[in-house]
Amino acid sequence: MISSEKSATFRIMLWIGVHVMDTFAFIKARDVSHAIQAASQSNTAQQGAEVRFVAGGTTLIDLMKLSVERPSQVIDINHLPLDNVEKLPDGRLKIGALVRNFDLAHHEIVQNEYSVLSQALLAGASAQLRNMATTAGNLLQRTRCVYFRNTAMACNKREPGSGCSAIEGDNRTLAILGTSSNCIATNPSDMNVALTALEATIHVQDKNGQRDIPIDDFFVVPGSTPQRENVLEPGDLITHVTLPPSRHGTKYAYLKLRDRASYEFALASAAVVADVVDNKFNRVRIALGGVGTKPWRSREAEQALEGRTVDQSVFREAAVAALSEARPQSENGFKIELAQRCLAHALTLATETA
Template sequence: MHSFEYTRAHDLDAALRLAQEHAHQIRFLAGGTTLIDLMKLDVETPSHVVDINGLGLDRVEQLPDGRTLIGALVRNADLANDAHIADRYPVLSQALLSGASPQLRNMATTGGNLLQRTRCVYFRDRAARCNKREPGTGCDAIEGHHRNLAVLGTSEHCIASNPSDMNVALMALDATVHVQHRAGERAIPIREFYLLPGDTPHRETVLEPGEMITYVGLTPLGEGTHSCYIKLRDRASYEFALASAAVVLQVHDGRIAKAGIALGGVGTRPWHSPQAEQVLLHQVPTRSLYEQAAQAALQDAIPYRENGFKIELARRCLVHTLSTALPPQ
């Protein structure tokens, strides 16, 4: 691990001032469940680490207009077990409880989860070539071990998959990510927050230097909303998804009036599928309809030598998740 300067920020302005001063060389520390691991591996080598646990962004708030604000420092365990979240947004609670281990969920935060780095073994191995870690060096994963990596959103420069469960649910819920800079703040739809690797896989989000995530916003779900998150993996706990699906369906007069569909484990980012949503809209829920939606969700998938099985697995996962959330007629 490289040496670094540690600072504990006691208010948001102090944290943002340090972020502005040190730009690319600073990392914010909350739970540290990913950052510390990557610093030990010399994958992350910040010159400054700013502890933001004292900023008070650790509450779930219900606003008068019906929206819910989730602080960036809310721990995953607290968010999953929050009575309001479990009742109004069960898909989010289910996704959080399927991730990591109880110990990690007690430490990991909402903001940290949004920025969770890939578990591609080549990204974490300094001896390997990785464009995400060192732009322009190449991607050993394409010809190497890639069973767990992406089939959607890949490029010739990167096929690393996004590991998060929480963010798949947030995609289906069409959440908003609130970020702050010393010059002001902005609200970013989560479906615009993550970038495809293209030829710049080291850029994973639209965050600019000096910005910090402060809240995640959720809009109220209408009457007749059904949701579910299902995760398929090699073992029952403490394992990343081979394929997962989050669905949010609103039904009116027996037809699907609104749909939010997202996949995990198969994309280079938490994978929102407007194609599947379009198939579902205004239709009566049937098994055949769900199969059509799953086919549309994976129509652009590109398999590699070891991970082609993920395409059919993800299709079946989505059909099962849709059927669980809203049994077909």
């Protein structure tokens, strides 16, 4: 039933078999200001839990079906003008929040100047999902930890203070970096790993204006607040992402290791962005996926590489440094060596034509 035609607000009830989901208001945002206003009015004491923006819905709708996400209001932002990829006058690349993963992966500039991002996007999900999933949605993609998605199990991320079933349970696929006694869930995104290595900036707008957040500051480790995965505040809307100007001759590689060849999340992945001059690393950025509670920037590996000769022994040294702070659980200790080998091979791929 339409409750207000003027505001395009609908009350919706979704049926999943015989299970009835909670009802929620559905608002079609007219523009960015309308979307932010609607979100700001709804988000009060629950730190944003009562409202969600929806675009592709490839994660949100699944979690609503499972009663993991239970918003009272969903704001459709698909019609907002945030779906362009363009070069800015200063050489940066601007990627709209609503650019679909497929379009971004196949964009000529991305393929030619930021190929690690194209590689990462094409390694993720399936063609069908890439056609729907968006840049901002991927940034906000939530963990695939089975305990997070099962409301019958204790999960501090879903229900703070209830406990973490994964620590003593099925933790083979979960994190070994950035964990705490409250949560060991991994960030599942491939795109986020590449964006971290590229030192992307996330641009966010709220009722007070816009702010720019370096991607390494955007995500937070669980610590004592595992329910908080990033620095967004209630009413915040991601409008776009920018990448620094591309550097001529930069070498890129994204390598993903997983249990099966497609449609599977990473057990370990590595993104490499490297400038090599006279067979030495002049500048290098490293990010790991599948092993961290957030996309994991490895400054330890970068320090072990910069100024060093391109050599397999140097690669192995950097890989060991990258995992030096790993804290494995009962079933995922194998990830230490797996991630080390993944990074060493990604470095080989990035530099083999240097």
